Amino acid sequence: MVRWFHRDLSGLEAEALLKNRGVDGSFLARPSKKNVGDFSLSVRVGDGVTHIRREQHGILQDRGNHHPAQIPLNCSDPTSERWYHGHLSGPDAEKLLRERDEVGMFLVRESLSNPGNYVLSALTDEKNTKGKRVSHIKILYNNNGYTVGGKEVFDTLTEFVEFYKKTPIEEVTGTKVYLKQPYFSTRVNASEIDRRVKQLDQSIEPQSEEGGDKKIKAGFWEEFDALQKLDTKMKKSRAEGMRPENKSKNRYKNILPFDETRVILQCHDPNVVGADYINANYVKNKMYESSPPKVYIACQGCLATTVNDFWQMVWQEESRVIVMTTREVEKGRNKCVPYWPNPDETKEFGKYVVTPMSERDADDYKVRVMELALIDGSEMPREIWHFQYLSWPDHGVPEKPDKVLSFLTQVNSKQQEFPRAGPMVIHCSAGIGRTGTIVVIDMLIDTVDAKGVDCDIDIQKCIQMVREQRSGMVQTEAQYRFIYLAMLKYIESQKDIQQARMSTETEYGNLSLQPKHAKASRKVSNLSKPDIHYSYVRKFTPPRQFKSGRKGTLEEEEEKNEEDEDEEKDEEKEDEEEEDDDDDEHEEKGEDEEKDEEKEEEEDEEKEEDEEKGEDEEKDEDEEKGEDEEKDEEMDEEEEKDEEKEEEKEKEEDEEKDEDEEKDEEKDEEEEKEEDEEKDEEEEEEEEKEEEEEKEEDEEKDEDEEKDEEMDEEEEKDEDEEKDEEKEEDDEKEEDDEEDDADVNEQEEKEEEDEKDDDDEEEEEDDDDDDDNICVAGIKRTCTRIWERRGRKT
Known part of the structure; x- marks a missing residue:
């Protein structure tokens, strides 16, 4: 089982694993759950995952486009013991x-x-x-x-x-x-x-x-x-460094460059033996090949006799970045001759002139910018960046790798600003200890960046590979351990970044975050309702008849009628604007539906093309099989069995495709349902708002009507009270009249009796005169009593 083979993983689990931990190009292999004995290759392509099945023994084939599987997504080791070697033949x-x-x-x-x-x-x-x-x-x-x-x-x-x-x-x-x-x-x-x-x-x-x-x-x-x-078993030629003419150019007698990887100086005098020699080697990362390939030049610190050769190498290799990991003098010992001029001067080194442009100090290193040019001015001058790390202790390593990692980040950032630049020049004193440590850390970081934090790294093999190009790289056990600690710190930081990125992404890599739907500006949806605008229908109220007891005039009623007409006009305008908004929304929805239909048609066309391609491939396979049958008649039975297996596998693939399509349709339906639910909720909210507004208007109208009714009732009460009072007065008048008439009659009867008793003997003429006088007096007395009673009541 190789590291990228996951023996207990299903298709859905493989998709989830690739989406959560993988990147574009990550892949893994797993056993087929449906066809025991077969295998499937799952590859992440963009935000999706493609599954490639094994159709025939020894052949991996996909019905469709070929997808590059570049970065293996390894499974966890069954043990962390160091005697376990994983993928080893x-x-x-x-x-x-x-x-x-x-x-x-x-x-x-x-x-x-x-x-x-x-x-x-x-x-x-x-x-x-x-x-x-x-x-x-x-x-x-x-x-x-x-x-x-x-x-x-x-x-x-x-x-x-x-x-x-x-x-x-x-x-x-x-x-x-x-x-x-x-x-x-x-x-x-x-x-x-x-x-x-x-x-x-x-x-x-x-x-x-x-x-x-x-x-x-x-x-x-x-x-x-x-x-x-x-390292002791490695036998490579170092003849050029051992020449008597070149011995003075080596800082240490036992640290010499390999002949096959050494930097050869150009534009030298061919008559001078050793004029092309400098103690420097090309170093490449053979465990991981980037594009373009990254190359280093590892060299010793300059001697007084090699400064001109150093600038010759920088010019011919078109290097733009120089990394120096030592001070000029440490504990009284010369580590490297300053090969750059002071900030206020320009200095010549053989054919070249170096002019300082700027210099700045950082926490643990110093950055110098210089201009390198030919003295004769035959070519354009070049900008050189010089990074000198100052916090590396003598006979030791930094306590923490954080500062070294930050320093390397700055160096690589500047190197990337020159896409056509030559190799990065790295040196310390001997050019193998600190230089080798920096080179190995940088190579391992590039590997992890390219393959992800789930890749395999082998620090010992990486150092062994580098030592095959320049002897003695990484000198001490402390430097060896420091490389482990630096990679531990870098991988922890990458894990933190990956977790932070995952927390902002969706659970499924093939579903992007959809923006929230813009809420409609309309109040009521008329998609399924008739074109009836209830705001135009008003309750008819007949004109009121003003009575003498009511406060108000006809002019006030006319003013109210005019205000009502203005309100009706405003409501008509609002309804027309709502209709326009509804029409615009209908048009927008229609356009969206047309776009969705076009997308579905495109997807159907793509599916048809894929099916046609699959049919063409099947036809080609059938033709090849027919030719094989004609040539090899003895293999007919085996080929028929293979065809049956292929048909079964194709059916299974079709079933899987159908299942995937059903899943996609279900997802689409769920999304549509969610959108419809959101729209329904918005419409319900708008309808509730309108109902509340209508209720408020009805309540206001009811209050007005109640007030009017109260006024009418008060007027009617007043009128009824007046009528009752008039009736009571009439009744009282009638009663008084009747009483007066009764009194008059009684008095008349008494007077008649008195007259009969007193004047029995008088004559008929005298009787008539006396009767007239008595009637006039009685009438006056009666009238006086009546008017006195009326005067008292009024």
Whole structure:
């Protein structure tokens, strides 16, 4: 199993993993859940994920466009033990174990032939044609645990190894394999470098051995010591540096450049032996090739006799950035001759003239800007940036890598400003210790930036690669450990940045954040309602008849009618504006619907094209198969079986596509539902607002009507009271009249009786005169009584 093979991962889980942790071009492989024995390759393309299935054995093919799988998305190691080497082939394992030549040395690696299983490789004392035999024992893995096929089953690889370190493994031939000394791996997943640093900080690690215990040094010292041993086996020519003519150009006699990678000076005198020599080498990152390739020049600090050669190298290589990691003098020892002029002077160095332009001091380094030109002025002058790091202690390393990482960021930023610039020149005193440390850190940072924090890095191998180009790079164990600490700090910062970025993204990488829908300016939607404007319909109120007791005049009523007409006109204008807004919204919705229909048509066309391509490819495959059938008749039955398998797989693919389309349709429906719900909510809010406004208007009208009714009732009450009073007065008059008439009659009867008694003897003429006088007197008395009563009431 390789690092990018995930044995317990489904298609949906692969998509989620690539979207959360991967970038464009990240890929992983996984076993097919539907077709046991087949595999699928999942690649992140932009914000989406493409799944490529294995159609035939030995062939990976996709029905459609080819997608580059550039960056593997590795799975977690089954153990963090250093004897686990992950993706390592059998021949490479044999090479590593034979180089150590220690019987009982072992390692554990992934099985490349049976993904999901592992292999234990151990060096035995038996010999064959290649030397000591390496035994490869397959470790089977299932849900129960790890086993070699016997009764013993272990939950983890660590338990497995610890058991067989005490108990030898017996092969089928009867040979016993002993596990004595682990061969530690220096490869580490960048995201797990913190655990590796903790393991390497352990100074001593006990190892069991037959017949007793053996303690060996481990950690950083063990890795660096192995690196030093490999360096002694390297045999490369350094003849040019050993020439008598060039010995004075070397600061240290034992630090010489390899001939195959040394910088050769041009424009020199061919009659002068060694005129093309300078103690400098080209260094390239062969573990990761960038575009354009990044090249360094690692060289020693200048001597008084090599300053002119140094500027010759800078000019011919078209370098624009120089990195100096030492002071001119440290603890009384000359480390490097100042090869730049003072700020207030211009200085000539052979064919070249250097003019200082600016100089500034930072916290831990100094930046100088200079102009380099030919004395004869035949070419345009060039701007040179000189970065001198001042905080690197002599015979040690900085306490924390933060400042060095910040310094490298500034250097690389300036280098990128010159896209056509030549190699970056880096030097200290000897040009291998601090220089090698800076170069290796910069290379590893470039690798992590390109492949992500889930990539594998191997610091020991990186240093070994650099040492193959310039001898002695990274001189001390402290520098070796400092590289680990610098990468630990850088990867932690990258994780923080990645987490911050993920917190601002959506859960699904293929769904961008949709802006909030703009709320409609209209008040009522008329999409499903008739064109009736209720604001035009008003309640009819007949004109009121003014009575004598009511306060108001006809003029006041006319003024109110005019105000009502003005309000009606204003309401008509508002309704017309609402209609215009509705029409505009209808037009906008129609345009959006047309755009959606066009998009759907384009998607359908693309699907049809993909289907046509698939059909064309199937036709081509059928034609090729037909030719093969004519040539090889014996393979007919096998080809028919393959075709049936392909048809089944195509059906499965079609089903998967249908499922994906259904998912997309469901997503679209959900989005449409959400939009409709939002629109409905907006319409409901607007309708509620209108209803509230109408209610307020109705309440105001009701209040006015109630006031009018109250006025009318008061007037009617007044009128009724007046009528009642008039009736009461009339009744009283009638009663008074009746009483008066009764009194008059009584008086008349009494007077008649008196007259009859007193004047029985008088004559008829005298009787008539007396009767007239009595009637007049009675009438006067009666009238006087009536008017007195009326006067009292009024």
